[in-house]
Amino acid sequence: MDSLALSCLILLSLPLLPFLSAANIPLGSTLSSTSNNSSWISPSRDFAFGFRQLNNNSDLFLLAIWFNKMPERTIIWHANEDNHPVLAPRGSTLELTATGLLLKDPGGQAIWDEKPNKISFKSPTDTILPTQIFDLGSVLVSRLTETNLSKGRFELHFSNGSLQLIPVAWPTPSQYKSYYTSNTCSANSSESGINYLLFRATLDFDGVFTEYAYPKNSAPNQSWFTIQRLPNNICTSISDEFGSGACGFNSYCLLQNGRPFCECPPEYLFVDPTNRFSGCKPNYWQGCGPDDGSRNAEELYEIRELADVNWPLGYYQKRFPLALGAYDYTRTGFTKALIKVRKGGFRVDFDGNTGGKKGIPILRGALLLGSSVFFNGLLLLAISLLVFVWRKRKDGNKVQRSSISETNLRFFSLVELNEATNGFEEELGRGSFGIVYKGVFKSASGNAVAVKKLDELAQEREREFKTEVSAIGRTHHKNHVQLLGFCDEGLNRLLVYEFMGIGTLANLLFASPRPDWSLRVRISLEIARGLLYLHGECNVPIIHCDIKPQNILLDQDFTAKISDFGLSKLLLSDQSRTRTMIRGTRGYVAPEWFKNVPVSAKVDVYSFDVVLLKIICCKRSVEMELGEERSAILTDWAYDCYVEGKLDVLVDNDKAAMADKSRACKWLMIALWCIQEDPLKRPAMKMIVQMLEGYLEVPSPPMPLLHSLQLTES
CATH class of the missing domain: 3.30.200.20 (Phosphorylase Kinase; domain 1)
Known part of the structure; x- marks a missing residue:
């Protein structure tokens, strides 16, 4: 198959409902998310449809189609809405009804309802198969990482008769300039070898569109092998001056076996050690020390050489953050990057040791006095x-x-x-x-x-x-x-x-101009993950008791970190609730503080809601004329905006937020769930993180019952 044929994979429709009828699945049949064995098998037995556990220790299941006759059980489609996977808690049920497919959670509430006239079964996720139709206007969306099925950083569009590979300004839906465009498509994929080979074409999480094949009657240890890839070198194909390129900011891209591999410059580390595509940050202190004014620059800094690597933006002095970095295979020996790093300014502990140089001052003194036995x-x-x-x-x-x-x-x-x-x-x-x-x-x-x-x-x-x-x-x-x-x-x-160089989240949110939407999205997720760790992932669960923007600090990379644990409450191994005195800050205090009942980690959930609302709208408090009412509290106003469909008013016509309208609306719904008066109705932080990341759908929230001390600080 030539590159045009690959780039124009026009595949035969594989909608699920005909697949089910061909497999003689009667109406009323159900599947249950209790194990990976709950599935319906296609007549050829090549494919299975059903529940797939996210991992061995997870209570969440993905509704998916996968290759059934291979050890890898590769997923080729999963149920999704707005480019986010639909996940079902353990004990959920899927029923084939006269009107389609209905997925319910263990409590009987609908999670996903698929009608025959909807197109999601015909719309692929990140994979298409031979003879499957890829209509004009269709889109493939890469995964975020190899194991994270959330919407990723790359999209494949079929429009105007051509295929385009486009990088996305994740986590927003904004698009950069395409890094590959095919010629006009009119050819179908070849079916040669279809009797003994399985084929798929996948937009992988790293942005490479790859055609794979797998022998049907292969040995148990056989894996997919690659037929060809587009583009040939993604490291240099992405050239838009905006965005980070194939890898994250401050990193550079190498090609290994046709795939991008990210590295950091000298004395830089990955922002997320578990994700090589997360970008890099300096592994040394970048501020000025107390002695810097009296010392020569040569004493403080040194230049490290990095051969055959270039960041194309700028000429001799590159601009930060560094973007589009790539190893130059075409001019080996002709390119050299000079990286300025601080001497001894990294790996510092607070016993006064830096980089293993303990004892150097004493050694210098001994050398100076060494000529005298007396001294x-x-x-x-x-x-x-x-x-x-x-x-x-x-x-x-x-x-x-x-x-x-x-x-x-x-x-x-x-x-x-x-x-x-x-x-x-x-x-x-x-x-x-x-x-x-x-x-x-x-x-x-x-x-x-x-x-x-x-x-x-x-x-x-x-x-x-x-x-x-x-x-x-x-x-x-x-x-x-x-x-x-x-x-x-x-x-x-x-x-x-x-030391947190940027200061508090409050100072960032309420400044002018307001922070970028993508930064606010990242900060929200970081706060939620920090709270999730407190509530269930550290050795002893902790209730913080005073979550507010003033207690969220930002480091020089704008990473959000929870601070001020002075009011926190440790939970014993057999506790989920505890009695304690009323505490916290007005505007963030949950109703149960005032009822003389034991409180739980749900008080932090309530406070997180108010913080999330402030991140969404960047407002301290809300005052407006509403007939005879002179003011409205933030949560009331947010609920009114949700009911009336006035998201644009809530975000004050923030263009980036409105471009990411689906996420903004879902996050508003999450916030409204978090302020329910009954703490049992509030989701736990684990579920909140899953909803924020798009792993769980968000049902419509009920009207919150508000108490008199919800007024936010001005």
């Missing part, structure tokens, strides 16, 4: 004295650390923190329990930290201190602000955190 003797005595003092201090720190159980945090002395903050000079912010200052540890190559100084002589401050150290000391997640250590001397209680 060497003095030096040996001084070193012994320093070691003795250091050990005594370390032992003392261990004793004081023991008052905070089950943490491996560093103890800082008040003297150290006073010096780092220059006498607590630069204030970053303040809350009800104290003030946060910026600090810099001179012994750690200028690493900035945030030092939270709690008010003295207050029992609630003492409780907050112990709670925060105990809670966050047990956690480790990329969407939580890292607690580095603490100080517990006399009446002084201080907490030392990683």
Whole structure:
């Protein structure tokens, strides 16, 4: 099959309902999502339709069609709406009815209802088969990753008689310039070998449109083999000046066996270590240290060479973030990138060690004094004295650390923190329990930290201190602000955190101009994942109790991280609810706080809703004239906008949000589910994350019952 034939795969219709009737599936037949064995088999036994478990430990099932006679059981189609897979919880049922197919959850509520006059069975997902019709206007959408079936970064369009491969500005639906366009299509795919080979053409998650084949009577360890790919080199085919290219920003693309493989420049790391297409970020501190003004640039930075790699945008000095990076196979030896990185400015711990250079100052001193036995003797005595003092201090720190159980945090002395903050000079912010200052540890190559100084002589401050150290000391997640250590001397209680360069989410959301929609989407997902970790994935479940934009901080890469665990509540192994005093911030407090009943992690779900609404509309509060009513609270107004179909009003005509209207509407529906007065009706964070990521459909929310303390902060 030539490249034109591949690019013009016009395939014979494989709608599911004729497939079912040919297999003599009677009306009223059902399947249940209890195991992977629940399926209907085609007459040829080459295909199966039914439930596929997402993974061995998942309670979610995909409704799909797959190749039945091979060990891989490759999925070729799955039920989806708005380019998101329809997932069914364990115990869901699918029924073949007189009007189509009806999928219900274990409670009997409809999840997906497929009518014969709808086209989703004729519309492929990421794969088409020989003789399947690919009509004008049809689209293939790649997966997000190899294992994540959500809408990905690439689309294949059939329009104006040609096929176009187009990159997408994920997570928005906006499109960049196409990176492959076929000639006018009129040919059908060849059917040669169809009796002993299975074929498929898939738009893979990496953007390569690939034709695969599989021998029908093959050995058990046989895999699909590739016939051909489009484009030949995706690394250099994507040339739009907008977007990141085949790989993420600040990375570069190599071609390995016809597929893109992403790498980071020297001293850069992947943003998501589990996803090589996530882009890269520096593995060193980029700010200025306290001594930088008095040191030559040659002492602070060095140049690393990267051969045969180029980022085409810009001439000699490239613009950040770096985009479209690729290995240049055509001019090997003629291209060289020079990467400026900081010397010793990475892998810093808070014992003052950087990059394994511990002891260098002492070594330099020994070399300077080495010509004198007398001075060497003095030096040996001084070193012994320093070691003795250091050990005594370390032992003392261990004793004081023991008052905070089950943490491996560093103890800082008040003297150290006073010096780092220059006498607590630069204030970053303040809350009800104290003030946060910026600090810099001179012994750690200028690493900035945030030092939270709690008010003295207050029992609630003492409780907050112990709670925060105990809670966050047990956690480790990329969407939580890292607690580095603490100080517990006399009446002084201080907490030392990683420094978050951008500041609070509140400052970002309510600034002008408002942040880009795609950034707000990413931040929302990061907050949700951070809360999911607290509620069910860390060693001891934690209720945060004070989720709000002021307690979401952003690092220099605009990664959202949850902070301020001072009001949090640990749950024992046998607890799902706990009694505690009323706490939190007005506008984010769930109704159950005021009913003298045990609270659960659903109080954080309620607070997350208000944060999500503010991210969607970028408003602190809502005031408007509504007849005799002088104001409307945010949740009331959001529900009115949902009922009246005024999403454009809610997002204030944000063009990017309206271009992603389907997601914005679904997220508004999720938010309205989260503010139900009955906490049992609110979804858990696990389900919220699945709905936000598109793995679960979102049913229409009921009207929320609002209490008098929902008014948001102005």
